[in-house]
Amino acid sequence: MKRLDLIVSERELDSVIKALDKANAPGYSVIKHVTGRGPDTSVSEGMDFSGLGANAHVIVFCEQDVVDKLRELVNPILDYYGGVAYVAEAHPM
Amino acid sequence: MKRLDLIVSERELDSVIKALDKANAPGYSVIKHVTGRGPDTSVSEGMDFSGLGANAHVIVFCEQDVVDKLRELVNPILDYYGGVAYVAEAHPM
Amino acid sequence: MKRLDLIVSERELDSVIKALDKANAPGYSVIKHVTGRGPDTSVSEGMDFSGLGANAHVIVFCEQDVVDKLRELVNPILDYYGGVAYVAEAHPM
Amino acid sequence: MDTSLILQNLLTPPVLFFFLGAIAVFVRSDLEIPAPLPKLFSLYLLLAIGFKGGVELGHYGLGGQVIPTVTAAIVMSLVVPLVCFAVLRLKLDVFNSAAIAAAYGSISAVTFITAESFLESQSIAYDGFMVAALALMESPAIIIGLILVNLSARQKRPDAKGMNWGAVLHEAMLNGSVYLLIGSLLIGFIGASHSPAGIEKMDPFTNKLFYGALCFFLLDMGIVAAQRVKDLQKAGWFLIFFSVLMPLLNGVVGGFIAKGLGLGPGNALLFIVLCASASYIAVPAAMRMTVPEANPSYYISTALGLTFPFNIIIGIPLYMGLVNKLIPAVS
Amino acid sequence: MDTSLILQNLLTPPVLFFFLGAIAVFVRSDLEIPAPLPKLFSLYLLLAIGFKGGVELGHYGLGGQVIPTVTAAIVMSLVVPLVCFAVLRLKLDVFNSAAIAAAYGSISAVTFITAESFLESQSIAYDGFMVAALALMESPAIIIGLILVNLSARQKRPDAKGMNWGAVLHEAMLNGSVYLLIGSLLIGFIGASHSPAGIEKMDPFTNKLFYGALCFFLLDMGIVAAQRVKDLQKAGWFLIFFSVLMPLLNGVVGGFIAKGLGLGPGNALLFIVLCASASYIAVPAAMRMTVPEANPSYYISTALGLTFPFNIIIGIPLYMGLVNKLIPAVS
Amino acid sequence: MDTSLILQNLLTPPVLFFFLGAIAVFVRSDLEIPAPLPKLFSLYLLLAIGFKGGVELGHYGLGGQVIPTVTAAIVMSLVVPLVCFAVLRLKLDVFNSAAIAAAYGSISAVTFITAESFLESQSIAYDGFMVAALALMESPAIIIGLILVNLSARQKRPDAKGMNWGAVLHEAMLNGSVYLLIGSLLIGFIGASHSPAGIEKMDPFTNKLFYGALCFFLLDMGIVAAQRVKDLQKAGWFLIFFSVLMPLLNGVVGGFIAKGLGLGPGNALLFIVLCASASYIAVPAAMRMTVPEANPSYYISTALGLTFPFNIIIGIPLYMGLVNKLIPAVS
């Protein structure tokens, strides 16, 4: 099975979750209040009080086919708004 | 070495940590306030104020033998209360 | 590509981020308020109110050469103050 | 007359802030009160209500109507879940029926507080000892719920583990919100006789600030309740009717008991609200742990998504109308 | 005279706590106010200011100077971004120009609140209806910003998606801070006539506590603003000048409009502050979503890193000096 | 007489809430106050105590007993760690001894605040300038601790890095809690003369709310301290005795110094509490960074798990008994 790590702005979290539902992901977990830096922009906890918010880290354990579907649905969001998505191997314990 | 990711309700965190101690895990890290969805149920931040709580994400870097011991100790908890556990490869930097 | 997981005390986060910048990491994400236990010491949420703080979990997706540079820069911090660093494989979605 | 009471209730800040939160969800505003801020307010409200109730109980003493009222309250928290269970079993399995029944036997502290501030806005007196009834109605309903599961479902439980009664009692009596409420009640009670200076210095925190903090918390409760409405649709018509009719039934029964106990109008309203409200803090936490077979979205969405708003918005003035009919005010 | 006003402003607790936060960053103290605590204070301040303004508006009614003042405020929130855009296009691309322009057309609630407490420390009266102007200046500037992007950049946008006007209007009118401010204003307005008891019981929360909470929040704003100063250096001299001179220009224009409207000195200062301040809460959130091409560090560092401290520390007393010149106080 | 003071102290809300928190841990209730809410209260208490102290210092001026008292306090914060170090070296290594010694030389603001509210419940006067002593005792003890490490352990440190004195001084003077306390003190001091209106408007926040917020925080401190008791058992009898006897010794010495300084009973009690209390906020943070060789569970569990509860519950009334013997109250 696969492990998918998505890091996007909290503001785009709803769209990403919609994509996960559409791709029939068996489940997902979300960690909010994530800060960080990308090649161009940085997100600090300092702006957490504003509507700007911080990032969210979404973890999905799923089969390859879900990853394939997600690629189509999520990549446009990442391209437009920023954020990263990485896939790795993982196995149920 | 292995990397183990456990996602369980915060209410079961104590039992999971006891299991980790019993299995002689060399250490672990815990992130609280994790939300998410499984095949049947979903955990939202909205209920965080109640005793229901959110999920916790436990990360353990350990050898295979610890994983083996944990499988026996933790799987009954996951079966009864829900939650997921995945194993992946990882190496000390 | 590689996925690097660093878990250090929030008090050393600034030094780690400086190291990441120096090693030309393409980006990173930080989760604060992480608790946990190592071989000797444990970090609980209970002391979060004090200056002692909790741990931070830093995730870096990067190429092997960044990992190599980071090894030199970050390991002294981990040796002196504690904390763990693990590397795994990951691929852009 | 009821309509005017409903309107008077509707236009108070607490109810309006509840609406503001609920509407935020329906118009998809991104207004949110991030965790753990709502927990701060819920801990504060429990601490403050327990403390204030304890102080008044300390001044009032354990005589008069205290013991009969509290006893009647405990009896209601044992009887209501049995009735609910019988009704719910018409459509639901043992686990879900027991979990929902426990929620309706228990109470909602925020509904109680909102009823108190309704009484204050109507200048109707009530007594601090009602908080003791509130505090003591939480645990019995949980225990009844678990007894029901055990009696009806012994064979149906997947593993032979059975029930760990130690854990159940522990969860029923010592879960955070019950513990804080009872503890603060005791501290107020002790302080009333032994630390009058301390009691007075708590006043700005536990008393003056209370109304505003309630409004803030109701803003969040409006958001959370509205988020549950979707679940309610999934739960179906049976549970929707249950969530409105059961409080009404329990409220009417409570009204007659209050009359029988000879309670004044203010205390009577609070007694009714205790009977009619359902728990969405302590009970779900206990059920999640002890009856994991039940679907949380059922017991949370009924208690929080419908019964809570119903009581806050329409129930309280309706019950007040009932009280006005049953119990002639002493003027 | 201005210097003495500046000094009087400098030595009030809110401004001093702002400095305390800013200095903490410069001396690299590890003082921090972890998320989401600042959000608690920002939600609280919006709720309280909206509520208090609504109550006063309820007592005052919609007659007198209310409609003209609010209308003038909205017009300013439409005109200011156009002027800013023209200036910014000298050096910046369409996206960044439009985003910064929108921020300066909109307002900063904390600057407004600080101006109110400055007026109180000077015992100068002002009216609650100014909060209505505050609330209604947030959205138009956002919409103008997005129209500017759309008109000037139709070809420049990478994909053909164009603008989703529903989403834009939604973001402009319903983002959390605008929604909470307007909602609390309405609740205060309704409560003023229908729930006088409720209004009174809110007072310790929304009124008494307000000044201290403002100080606490300004401590955090000092930290956050100082962290932005580095970004400002990167942004270059053009934006640094812009962040100081534009508020001055908008303030002076606002002063003449206030005079034209016949506002008293207190209201005039608040009107000027609305014109001169820039948004770092609602607008950045809207721009982040609708103009992702713009670099957030530009519009945040200008509005928050320089214009905000400038207004808080020097601007407010300076504008007061202008008011004193333009509008003779009625004594 | 001491017993009656102990009982009077025991039954005040702050001490009872501390017990409520501690008992929650022992009965394994799931009551918890999630991060970062405790941080909110700790920041608030430091800000409020600093501000109030500063205002009173501003009114009082720097004459009278201020300079001698503050000087004596600083001397105690230098001497106490030396004595502690000598005692601790009997059983512990250099690193742990120095870290614990630094904690006992420094102070606990919450113990100080609890002593203040004990004095108020006893209607005994004290002066705001004692907060200045509090603020100035934090840093010297940290520096002495690090000098001790450096002198005794030069060879024992694993790497040749040695001590970065810049970092040490920075940590000692500018860690968040010291910085906020001193900063708020200065703001109160400045405000006292330059912004009387501001001072008055801070009162509901920094003064009225204070007692309740202290109770809430002590509820959390009870939880946290009780969680440390297990560590204490591991630490062994030597440290357990140390945690109780050392405060007593330091308290008695402090009592005689207070008498020598001619302090009134209220100030004398506060002076004793400064000497007898140990730091579990600023010092652990500094030691964690500068002496990572020391085991945090030693210095936290002694200062927080035992000395803090001991002082709060028994120490304060005991020291009051001592004050009553040493310093005849002026009646």
Ligand SMILES: Nc1ncnc2c1ncn2[C@@H]1O[C@H](COP(=O)(O)O)[C@@H](O)[C@H]1O
């Ligand atoms: N290489 C990376 N490793 C880990 N997180 C990253 C990386 N690049 C970006 N991120 C995260 O993704 C967010 C958005 O990045 P960006 O796409 O540059 O706007 C950042 O704020 C980080 O939290």
Ligand SMILES: Nc1ncnc2c1ncn2[C@@H]1O[C@H](COP(=O)(O)O)[C@@H](O)[C@H]1O
């Ligand atoms: N496929 C998945 N990927 C990531 N997280 C999951 C997945 N399935 C479940 N979870 C997490 O585990 C929690 C419990 O799931 P469940 O076992 O369905 O009750 C959920 O709330 C999620 O946070």
Ligand SMILES: Nc1ncnc2c1ncn2[C@@H]1O[C@H](COP(=O)(O)O)[C@@H](O)[C@H]1O
């Ligand atoms: N084996 C491990 N797996 C996961 N996290 C760990 C592990 N060991 C240590 N940690 C984390 O790293 C922190 C510092 O550990 P230490 O280096 O022992 O001080 C701990 O508090 C944990 O959060």
Ligand code: NA
């Ligand atoms: Na009930």
Ligand code: NA
């Ligand atoms: Na403006």
Ligand code: NA
């Ligand atoms: Na000391």
